[in-house]
Amino acid sequence: MFLPALDWQPExxxxxxxxxxxxxxxxxxxxxxxxxxxxxVSGNKWFKLLDxxxxxxxxxxxxxxxxGGAYSNHLHALAAAGERFGFATVGLLRGHPQDxxxxxxxxxxxxxxxxxxxxxxxxxxxxDFWAPWQAQYPRLWPIPEGGSGLPGAKGCMxxxxxxxxxxxxxxxxxxxxxxxxxxxxxxxxxxxxxxxGKRPVYGVLAVPEDHGVKPQVEKIVEAAGLxxxxxxxxxxxxxxxxxxxxxxxxxxxxxxxxxLEPLYTGKALMLLKARVEAGMFAPGTRLIFVHTGGLQGxxxxx
Numbered sequence: 001m002f003l004p005a006l007d008w009q010p011e012x013x014x015x016x017x018x019x020x021x022x023x024x025x026x027x028x029x030x031x032x033x034x035x036x037x038x039x040x041v042s043g044n045k046w047f048k049l050l051d052x053x054x055x056x057x058x059x060x061x062x063x064x065x066x067x068g069g070a071y072s073n074h075l076h077a078l079a080a081a082g083e084r085f086g087f088a089t090v091g092l093l094r095g096h097p098q099d100x101x102x103x104x105x106x107x108x109x110x111x112x113x114x115x116x117x118x119x120x121x122x123x124x125x126x127x128d129f130w131a132p133w134q135a136q137y138p139r140l141w142p143i144p145e146g147g148s149g150l151p152g153a154k155g156c157m158x159x160x161x162x163x164x165x166x167x168x169x170x171x172x173x174x175x176x177x178x179x180x181x182x183x184x185x186x187x188x189x190x191x192x193x194x195x196x197g198k199r200p201v202y203g204v205l206a207v208p209e210d211h212g213v214k215p216q217v218e219k220i221v222e223a224a225g226l227x228x229x230x231x232x233x234x235x236x237x238x239x240x241x242x243x244x245x246x247x248x249x250x251x252x253x254x255x256x257x258x259x260l261e262p263l264y265t266g267k268a269l270m271l272l273k274a275r276v277e278a279g280m281f282a283p284g285t286r287l288i289f290v291h292t293g294g295l296q297g298x299x300x301x302x
Contacts, residue, residue, distance in 0.1 A: 002061075005084075014033070045077035124145060175286040179268065185216045265294065
């Protein structure tokens with residue numbers, strides 16, 4: 001059922017990022033363009049889904065079900081993949097019925113939607129949360145919110161291989177670390193596992209520190225058996241998830257060389273600018289910035 005999807009292995013491009021504030025600090029940044037792997041199944045979401053889909057295939061499932069909000073990049077990529085590759089999808093959504101641009105796409109892609117309200121959605125971490133849904137959809141495989149957990153992280157480990165294969169094209173012989181936005185910490189955990197302590201991974205929190213990203217990363221790293229992970233979490237949430245202010249919008253609007261959105265990539269690059277200008281990185285440092293996609297979600301901020 002899932003073999004056509006599992007056979008699709010997109011290769012994200014690595015591109016140099018030319019910005020005045022990087023040049024002044026003599027810091028080089030290359031962007032891993034996950035946002036450009038596909039027009040619909042875009043960003044880090046596909047990579048976080050891969051091992052979950054492999055598990056569904058091994059279990060003989062006919063489709064998958066997962067959770068997200070009314071602008072969820074995760075559900076958008078999952079529903080688009082289901083339509084393209086021919087497997088059923090069910091979405092369990094936070095809040096009450098509304099027709100956002102993302103939700104309208106989910107319907108077009110054929111995803112069956114259930115609205116849980118806010119209290120019902122908060123119970124998604126309860127041990128028995130999935131039981132009634134598995135009873136209702138016994139042929140579907142459950143995927144946690146955002147494709148999180150060790151399976152999601154494993155799918156992101158391939159980015160290190162993609163980057164290494166493209167360094168020569170940039171004229172680089174090596175790089176010194178990674179910089180990326182974090183929503184659940186799954187993507188960061190995958191890079192931490194791939195690097196295994198060789199290079200640091202800097203994760204910019206798109207949510208406040210009390211949203212559980214740090215324990216999630218620790219749980220994944222522990223489950224993988226990595227003894228000495230090398231990473232740092234930095235608060236870039238600007239006061240809360242989906243908190244957008246005038247300075248952030250101005251930064252995005254004046255950074256013309258790359259498309260950004262304000263929830264993840266905009267905040268991550270803005271904090272990188274602040275840290276570079278504060279001297280966090282020595283001249284000659286080379287960093288990989290992961291563009292995690294999410295551009296479809298901008299429609300909710302128009």
